[in-house]
Amino acid sequence: MTLDWRLRISLIAGLIVVAAFIVLPAIQAILLSFEGTDSFVVPATWVGLANFERVLVMPEFWRDLGTGLTYAIVTVCLQLVLGTIFALILNVPLKGQALFRGVAILPYVVPTVVVAISFQWMLDGNIGLITQIVRNLGLGRLIWSDDPWIALMTVTLISVWMWTPFVTTCVLAGLQTIPDNLYAAARVDGAGPWSRFWHVTFPGLRSVLIVVIIMRGIWMFNKFDIIWLMTRGGPLGATEHLPILSYSMAFRQYDIGGGAAVATLSFLILSAFVALFIHLFPLQEK
């Protein structure tokens, strides 16, 4: 069908909203990364590539890129493994399955702030539940936020707890698309549970898993709030990644051009990784 004038106007109105809300900020972000300013109100001056040159020689930039990649890769891998296991558990027909599934997805629905605060409460240095359990086990006093490794591990595990349900749900939906007769055929051929998983279930989930890896990878690389709320990037920058660097530069040190340059670079790096991944694992099998 062709467009009449009413539809044309509606589409144009919709696209104007998209342009104003999405395209304009993106262009402004890139413009800001070429400008030098320490205030959001005063007009900025054009500095060319100076912000990028400055950011790229900062040791923090490379350290934070490494931390961010580690965090993203580890959290995505753990989510994939746990999410697949959880989906297999929830796929078994049991009484109360709806309840099991509902509660298993619940962490995904809890606001990040609530998650951060609840875990901080359980990890409280004096009366936190986990702190007391660790103490009662004779492992001494746990002050999670003082040790770089424990802090990074803590935010990693909490992120995994929170976002695994996304993988669980997608894999659970993917499991329903695998025809039962494939399992029956594998049984006839004498395949045990492991062999059925590797030769029927796993290939059947291939396309779901590829999309889940891309989406979770994008989100975990970009995640800002959970780490910021838990550690502010500390201790000693151990949990600082590019989103936190970008935030601190723009909103703490008022180096707005620098913060925008970090955000732009991190977007470019992410795009490169996504493109590489899609090239290596095409969605449609050849």
Added chain:
Amino acid sequence: MTADPFKKALLRVLQYAMAIGLMVYSGFPIYYMMVSSVRPPQEFLKTNALIPTKISWDFYRTLTSRTDFVQQFMNSFIVAFGTVAITIVVSIVIAYIVARYKVRGKTIIVGLMLYAYMFPPLFLAIPLVSIFAQLGLTDTLVSVIVAHVTISLPLGVWFLWGFFKAMPFELEEAAMVDGCTRAAAFLRVVLPLSLPGIITVGTFSFLLSWSDYTFAVVLLSSDSVKTIPLGLASLLGTYDFRWGEVMAGATLVALPLFLLFTLFSRYFIAGMAAGALKG
């Protein structure tokens, strides 16, 4: 296959044990937050009991009477409803027209939506603060609504586009043959049929907006305009806060989403799964 009844029973027990273990793993932190929030203040520092013996609403009372919590709760509702309304209307218009008609630059529109999906939050937050500062709109709820729409709109258009594409075109044609105008066919046939998709987009936009901390923290500074996640986070920063009140606040922030999830879990799960299954 062995049909040994003992082995079968053992397998059954194991399956239930794993399902219950998963439920404890996922539910415990939420349960513990709620239990802590209803503990009587005088017992708070003495016990870590997992099953409350006495329930007290004292923390809720101090929280609502001594902070801007109620006001911030309302702010969050205004922002979330604004975000949901704009997202639904705009994404229906764009997704429907792009899915049904020959539009030049269709791939650019759809591609842009996917690309916007990858924008790091700070890549949007920094320029939005700069734009709103120039417009004199920082520290207003409107600025937060706009910021939330920048992330919910790509999701909405992308999801509804897939939804409209899958809907058979014959339905509208049949309605139009029966004498409906194109607008009437859209309102009476397409819209009711796409209600599940619209509910999914609405639920996700609400979740996104209600939970957002990142955009709120860069755009809002006054206590009276803060949204609830921001208000809750700043409770932690004050020197005289107590965990009990904070847990009461956390429970109140999470409750609307639990309610929404219970009501719409079908659409919710469909939305999550569709995102991955359709690509």
